[in-house]
Amino acid sequence: MxxxxxxxxxxxxxxxxxxxxxxxxxxxxxRRIVYTVSGLVTEPKQSKTASRIWQTTLDGSEPRPLxxxxxxxxxxxxxxxxxxxxxxxxxxxxxxxxxxxxNEWGEAQKATDxxxxxxxxxxxxxxxxxxxxxxxxxxDDEEDEHEAGRDWVxxxxxxxxxxxxxxxxxxxxxxxxxxxxxxxxxxxxxxDGQEIVALVADEPYNWSWYRARLARLLPDGAFETIHTSxxxxxxxxxxxxxxxxxxxxxxxxxxxxxxxxxxxxxxxGGNPRLLTEGQPRSYLNAVxxxxxxxxxxxxxxxxxxxxxxxxxxxxxxxxxxxxxxxHRYGGAIFSRGAGGDTLALTRGVPSExxxxxxxxxxxxxxxxxxxxxxxxxxxxxxxxETLHWRAPDGTPIQGLLVRPVGSESEPLPMVTLIHxxxxxxxxxxxPGARSMGWVxxxxxxxxxxxxxxxxxxxxxxxxFAEANIGDMGGADWGDIVAGVDHCxxxxxxxxxxxxxxxxxxxxxxxxxxxxQTTRFKAAVAGASITNxxxxxxxxxxxxxxxxxxxxxxxxxxxxxxQFSPMAHVRNxxxxxxxxxxxxxxxxxxxxxxxxxxxxxxxxxxxxxxxYPREGHGIREREHARDVLERAIDWWKRYL
Numbered sequence: 001m002x003x004x005x006x007x008x009x010x011x012x013x014x015x016x017x018x019x020x021x022x023x024x025x026x027x028x029x030x031r032r033i034v035y036t037v038s039g040l041v042t043e044p045k046q047s048k049t050a051s052r053i054w055q056t057t058l059d060g061s062e063p064r065p066l067x068x069x070x071x072x073x074x075x076x077x078x079x080x081x082x083x084x085x086x087x088x089x090x091x092x093x094x095x096x097x098x099x100x101x102x103n104e105w106g107e108a109q110k111a112t113d114x115x116x117x118x119x120x121x122x123x124x125x126x127x128x129x130x131x132x133x134x135x136x137x138x139x140d141d142e143e144d145e146h147e148a149g150r151d152w153v154x155x156x157x158x159x160x161x162x163x164x165x166x167x168x169x170x171x172x173x174x175x176x177x178x179x180x181x182x183x184x185x186x187x188x189x190x191x192d193g194q195e196i197v198a199l200v201a202d203e204p205y206n207w208s209w210y211r212a213r214l215a216r217l218l219p220d221g222a223f224e225t226i227h228t229s230x231x232x233x234x235x236x237x238x239x240x241x242x243x244x245x246x247x248x249x250x251x252x253x254x255x256x257x258x259x260x261x262x263x264x265x266x267x268x269g270g271n272p273r274l275l276t277e278g279q280p281r282s283y284l285n286a287v288x289x290x291x292x293x294x295x296x297x298x299x300x301x302x303x304x305x306x307x308x309x310x311x312x313x314x315x316x317x318x319x320x321x322x323x324x325x326x327h328r329y330g331g332a333i334f335s336r337g338a339g340g341d342t343l344a345l346t347r348g349v350p351s352e353x354x355x356x357x358x359x360x361x362x363x364x365x366x367x368x369x370x371x372x373x374x375x376x377x378x379x380x381x382x383x384x385e386t387l388h389w390r391a392p393d394g395t396p397i398q399g400l401l402v403r404p405v406g407s408e409s410e411p412l413p414m415v416t417l418i419h420x421x422x423x424x425x426x427x428x429x430x431p432g433a434r435s436m437g438w439v440x441x442x443x444x445x446x447x448x449x450x451x452x453x454x455x456x457x458x459x460x461x462x463x464f465a466e467a468n469i470g471d472m473g474g475a476d477w478g479d480i481v482a483g484v485d486h487c488x489x490x491x492x493x494x495x496x497x498x499x500x501x502x503x504x505x506x507x508x509x510x511x512x513x514x515x516q517t518t519r520f521k522a523a524v525a526g527a528s529i530t531n532x533x534x535x536x537x538x539x540x541x542x543x544x545x546x547x548x549x550x551x552x553x554x555x556x557x558x559x560x561x562q563f564s565p566m567a568h569v570r571n572x573x574x575x576x577x578x579x580x581x582x583x584x585x586x587x588x589x590x591x592x593x594x595x596x597x598x599x600x601x602x603x604x605x606x607x608x609x610x611y612p613r614e615g616h617g618i619r620e621r622e623h624a625r626d627v628l629e630r631a632i633d634w635w636k637r638y639l
Contacts, residue, residue: 002254004064004378007381008378008379008380009379009380009549010083010376010380010381010440010441010444010631012377012378012437012441012625012628013625014375014379014547015040015437015441015628016040016624016625017375017622018039018040018353018354018373018376018432019037019038019040019353019372019373020038020039020040020049020354020369021035021036021037021327021330021346021353021355021356022035022036022038022327022331022346022347022354022374023035023074023075023076023140023331023346023347024332024334024335024342024344024356024357025078025332025335025464026078026335026336026340026342026358027078027082027337027342027356027428028078028080028081028174028337028338028339029082029233029338030058030059030060030337030338030340030342031057031338031608032055032056032058032580033055033056033058033337033344033356033358033367033369034053034054034055034066034076034078035053035054035055035056035076035344035346036051036052036053036054036073036074036075036076036331037051037052037054037065037372038050038052038074038166039051041618041619041620041621041624042576042620042621043050043620043621044512044620044621045092045620046094046619046620047094047619048072048094048446049619050069050070050071050072050091050093051072051074051089052065052066052067052068052069052071052073052218053065053066053067053071053073053074053076053087053592054083054370055064056356056369056479058342058358058369059335060369061508062108062358063369063370065466066085066102067087067089067102067108070093071089071091071092071093072089072090072092072093072094072097072461073087073088073089073091073100073108073120074087074088074089074097074331075087075088075120075331076121077121078123078219079123079127079540080123080125080126080127080338080501083103083104083127083129084101084102084103084127084169085101085102085103085104085217086099086101086121086123086130087099087101087108088100088118088120088121089098089111090161092122095117095209096114096115096116096117096118096135097117097118097119097234097257098110098111098112098113098114098117098118099111099118099121099130099132099167100361100388102169108531109213109345110129111167111172112132112134112167112174113163114132114135114137114165114174115135115137115478116134116136116137116138116160117134117404118132118133118134118135118471119125119133119134119135119137119162120132120133120186120427120444121123121133121167121627122187122188122189124166124189124193125189125190125191125192125609126193127169128168128169128170129167129169130166130167130169130313130411131164131165131166131177131187132164132165132166132167132174132187133162133163133164133165133184133185133187134162134163134165135160135161136159136160136161136162136166138160139158140466146388146409156178156203156340158241159181159203159204160204160425161181161182161183161184161204162181162184162185162204163176163177163178163179163182163184164176164177164184164187164196164198165177165335167426174307176221176222177196177217177222178198178223178330179221179222180200180221180222180223180458181202181288182200182201182202182215183200183202183203183204183205183208183212183469184198184199184200184203185198185199185200185201185209185212186198186199186236186256187199187236187414188236188237188238188347189244189284189466189629190242190267191236191237191238191240191242192242192317193239194242195212195216195217195238195242195267195577196216196217197215197216197217197218197226197236197238197389198214198223198236199214199215199233199234199236199372200212200213200214200215200223201213201365202334203216203530204538204588205453205540206541206585207540207542207543207544208543209255209540209543210232210252210541210543210544210546210547211543212228213225213228213229213233214227214228214236214245214247214269214563215224216268216269218230219504224313225269225504226265226268226361227265227269229249230547231251231599232248232250232251232252232258232262232547233248233249233457234247234248234249234252234258235247235248235258235285235286237286237287237288238267238288239284239287239288239292240290240291240292241292241323242267242330243264243266243267243451244264244265244266244292245264245265245267245269246262246263246264246265246284246286246288246295247262247263247265247286247610248260248261248262248263248283248286248449249261249274250261250423250458250462250466250508251423251465251466251469251547251548252423252540253350253421253423253424253505253544254420254421254423254424254544254550254610256328257421257423257424257458258282258284258423259282259284259299259300259423259459259465260282260458260462260505261274261275261276261283261462262274262275262276262283262286262297262310263275263458264297264312264608265401267577269582271575273334275310275312275313275314276310276316276359276462277462278318278426278461278463279314279461280300280301280412280460280461280464280562281299281306281316281459281460281461281566282299282300282301282458282459282460282461282462282465283297283299283310284297284298284299284300284326284328285297285298285300285334286310287334287335287336287623288470289309290339293311293312294310294311295309295312296308296309296310296313296336296343296511297309297310297362298326298333298345300425300427300455300458301321301430301458301459301460302398302459302460303323303396303398303400303407303425303426303427303459303460304321304323304324304328304410304428305322305323305325305347305427305451306318306319306320306321306324306326306540307320307321307326307334307343307359308318309322316320319361319364320359320364320366321430322428323349323384323386324347324348324349324350324352324428324429325347325348325349325354325428325429326345326346326347326352326423326426326442327345327346327347327348333345334349334359339369341360341362342359342361342531343358343361343603344356344357344358344396345357345358345359347366347430348430349428349430350383350384350418350428350429350430350431351376351377351380351381351383351430352376352430353372353373353376353429354376354429354430355368355369355370355371355372355373356369356370357369364379369454372520375429379440380405380444381440381534382402382403382404382405382440382443383402383405383489384400384401384402384428384431385399385401385402385618386399386400386401387399387400387401387483387486387487389452389482389483389485389486390482391454391455391475391478391479391482392475392478392482393475393478393636394442395467395475395479397452397453397454397455397479397482397483398453399426399450399451399452399453399483400426400428400450400451400453400458400489401448401449401450401451401492402431402443402448402451403443403447403448403449403492404443404444404446404448404451405448405450407424407446409457409493409634410491411488411492411493411494411495412446412447412448412492412493412494412497413446413447413448413493413494413497413498413499413639414447414448414449414450414484414493414494414497414498414499415438415442415447415448415449415493415499415500415501415639416449416450416451416452416480416483416484416499416500416501416520417436417438417439417450417451417496417500417501417506418452418480418500418501418502418505418506418509418510419451419453419457419502419505419506420502420504420505420506420507421456421457421458421504421505421549422456422457422468422472422476422505423456423457423458423465424458424505425453425457425458425459426451426452426457426458427454427459434460436499436501436503436506436526437628438632441628442635444561445446445636447499447635448487448492450483450484450487451492452479452480453536454468454475454476454477454479454480454483455476455479456472456474456476466557467592468548468549469547469548470548470549470550470551471507471541472505472548472549472561472563473506473508473512473563473584474563475511475604476514476554477509477512477513480513481517484498484531495519496519496520497639498519498520498639499521499522499524499630499635499638499639500513500514500520500522500524501521501524501526501635502524502525502526503526503527504526504527504528504586504587504616505529506528506564507525507526507528507587508525508526508529508530510523510524510525510576511523511528511529511530511576511595512563513527513563513574514571514572514573514576515565515567515568515569515571516568516573517572518571518573518574518593519576520574521575521636521638521639522575522577522637522638522639523563523575523576523577523578524577524605524634524635525576525577525578525579525592525595526577526578526579526580526627526631527579527580527581527586527587527594527616527617528578528591528595529565529567529587529591530564530565530591530592530594530595531565531566531595532545532549532553532559532560532561532563532564533553533554533556533560533561533564534590534591534594535582535587535588536553536554538583538590538591539586539587539588540585540586541586545560549563557632565595566595566598568593569598569599570602572599572602573604574604574606575604575605575606575634575637575638576594576595576596576604576605576606577597577606577607577609577630577631578592578595578606578607578608578609578633579592579609579627579630579631580608580609580610580611580613581610581611581614581616581617581618582610582611582612582613582614583613583614583615584614584615584616585615585616586615589610592608592610593608596608607634609630611623611626613629615627
């Protein structure tokens, strides 16, 4: 490699400097777009990444920030008449989010001061105010109690619910709307403003989301259940006439990883019917057209992004499809002007992270409006290739391959990276913008990288996404092994120089992998699960494994015991690095401690690195840098 080529290689700082572009919102007049730009990392001991609201126009004028640097601002939403912009944020970038309002003639004004914070909001259809999701305030004496040393916690005892409140624009009044002891996650309001349907659960904890049901808000502030299922829900939406509801449903592993089928219900929950049953794609959202005769949807099919019309008979009319990724990041997937033909969205491609685009529903033309990552185009990046192979049972499996340009003539050392979820996927996106940034860094060091999408991944329909229920670590692991075998057989990978790694569920399958085979010469398990029984007891999402194993969680002779890496830890010979956040509530630190201690005492080369203050994802800049560099160094040492 020449000096010029070396200088153009992607670096950890390139990844740490990335800006996350998301949540594009088209003004009702269809001429401008606001969106969120946020950092991927924080400075030491900061709890939240910096974020700002930006604006651009459809005529090509230069994008500019609307909110001040050093503050936090996200989730922008135009009022129905476009005269006001509401968003969530905080003046100092820390603390609980509040609602701010911004109009054409001044700076943003703080509209709420809720001590428990505002979790989200929706404009009322007539623009008279907002429906807020407000978390209950802590007790008045909580701070005094903590200062006096009485800071113990009685776990899951004092419920603090997120409830529906109304903010009135004219009077600046805040009024509680839902009074039931129920946690509100999402809501939809009918066009006439008279009906609210919400996604609610009986307790306000992470695991409660897996038990959420669709419920109608009654005039007295109570909820009446209209539909419940063993599956999960997201994105409820009233039809224009208020007589029907559309909602996305599947068995989801995580909030935010929610692609599935489109379920249609009558407004009272009756007459449920799956519009998309058996279809080979995962729908991400469903937005009613103005006449209520069809739904505009985004979806993933065979790993590729799609936009299309979904008829009420289930017919799918593709408007656009390509090898890219339409981004969500906790916000809207796309927005549409008031009945217009233009959509605003954020889209990433394998060679560059997300930017703002428009899509014309008539011409089917996609137009890029922003350029937030010019430094990435200066780097030498390897292209993403698509692979297909067969699982041992004959199931077709897709994955992505990234390898150095010009290396096709000889087998390379190869690292297999396993995505989290499991109901996520490796998309046609810039690797490193959303999860593990190891991909292009490994390629720059001369490695091939395999990114498999085994059964349990979304993007191939609900049946495929749910195919590992009761079998996590079984056939999904077999799909990955078959992909590695395919790469060896095709001369892509050197069978003597194979590595494996992953984060979260990918960390679990990495820990599982080294108990099932010695073919991998090095492994990196991030935020891993190593013991399903202790995970069920200590994690804040025990309903995840309950949904995906659906058996007794305390039976060592059943799935929980036998699919635990710790049950087979004496088989391990692979040098294994564990990376873990100190305060991870999803995959608690004890999961890594258990297996690291076992490997150390069994004489296997191992290391456990713990990142203070970090949760399930790594936020602080130097911690994130260490995750990138330490993992690369570990694979280099053994491969």
